[in-house]
């Protein structure tokens with residue numbers, strides 16, 4: 385059996401290395417390392433794949449979120465509602481721009497932002513909602529869009545974990561994750577579903593005016609060289625990363641299928657187990673399994689993790705501390721116990737190895753050992 389990794393980028397590379405190496409070589413020969421043809425090609429291909437007017441590549445997913453908030457003209461003191469159960473970057477950029485993160489509860493089944501909690505958190509200062517499509521499944525966007533329209537709020541989707549997922553509206557209309565709100569943001573960090581071999585990110589929008597602002601902001605607030613109309617940043621996807629993404633985008637749907645197959649294997653082994661809740665499939669989204677996350681019941685979750693590690697099985701806890709309990713984000717408005725669903729998930733979730741190259745013998749070894757841990761209790 386091959387050694388088990390949380391994410392096995394080496395085995396994935398081994399299958400596409402001829403194409404990747406060739407595309408990197410072309411960039412080296414052409415020397416257009418910044419904003420070269422590979423970047424515009426990637427932008428066009430991703431626009432087509434997502435069915436959106438504008439993709440603006442940038443340096444990473446955190447920048448993408450920051451740039452989106454800058455482009456919408458959010459001002460210090462404006463409140464932005466997001467989920468407390470997410471990766472820190474989502475709230476970090478809100479705080480960094482001196483906006484006010486308002487952290488709310490998630491749904492216990494989907495782990496994504498609870499629309500009822502969103503509506504309850506709205507005040508006269510609220511300007512935007514940032515749903516996170518956590519672990520590869522879309523947040524429930526239809527009610528969020530309704531709430532946003534009713535209260536005149538922007539919607540910025542944090543799509544770092546669900547690129548390629550589809551969302552189905554109640555009327556049957558289907559849209560790609562990240563193309564539903566005003567602006568979508570993603571990351572191409574190596575372990576994401578569409579990952580490059582370094583840092584990368586992108587901002588998506590259908591609005592021409594937002595796109596113009598986003599482009600200017602990523603380029604020092606400039607549309608004409610050395611004339612700066614806005615305060616911007618320097619945030620670019622480099623050509624080598626774009627060349628890698630051009631190859632990997634062609635495999636994205638097949639990669640999602642491989643992840644779903646692995647999830648199906650895990651589901652089968654754990655279904656009906658009293659101590660393990662397998663990932664819920666929302667009726668409105670397909671799942672691209674950025675993570676395969678179990679909710680444990682009645683066991684010492686960290687004990688399970690240590691046991692698996694002792695058997696050569698990596699497992700991770702995403703996320704052990706909700707944002708409202710993080711030291712840097714301590715806010716007199718919330719304390720321990722205020723977001724019970726989020727807090728219990730932080731104590732009970734565990735994510736198993738999930739990537740495109742999992743083999744049956746590896747998955748059997750993983751599931752056998754997870755189940756064996758319960759026998760030892």
Ligand SMILES: *Cc1c(COP(=O)(O)O)cnc(C)c1O
Pocket residue numbers: 444445446447470471473474516542544545570571572573583584585
């Ligand atoms: C990875 C991730 C980000 C940040 O992306 P980087 O490219 O690492 O900056 C933001 N939000 C979520 C939910 C993520 O998983």
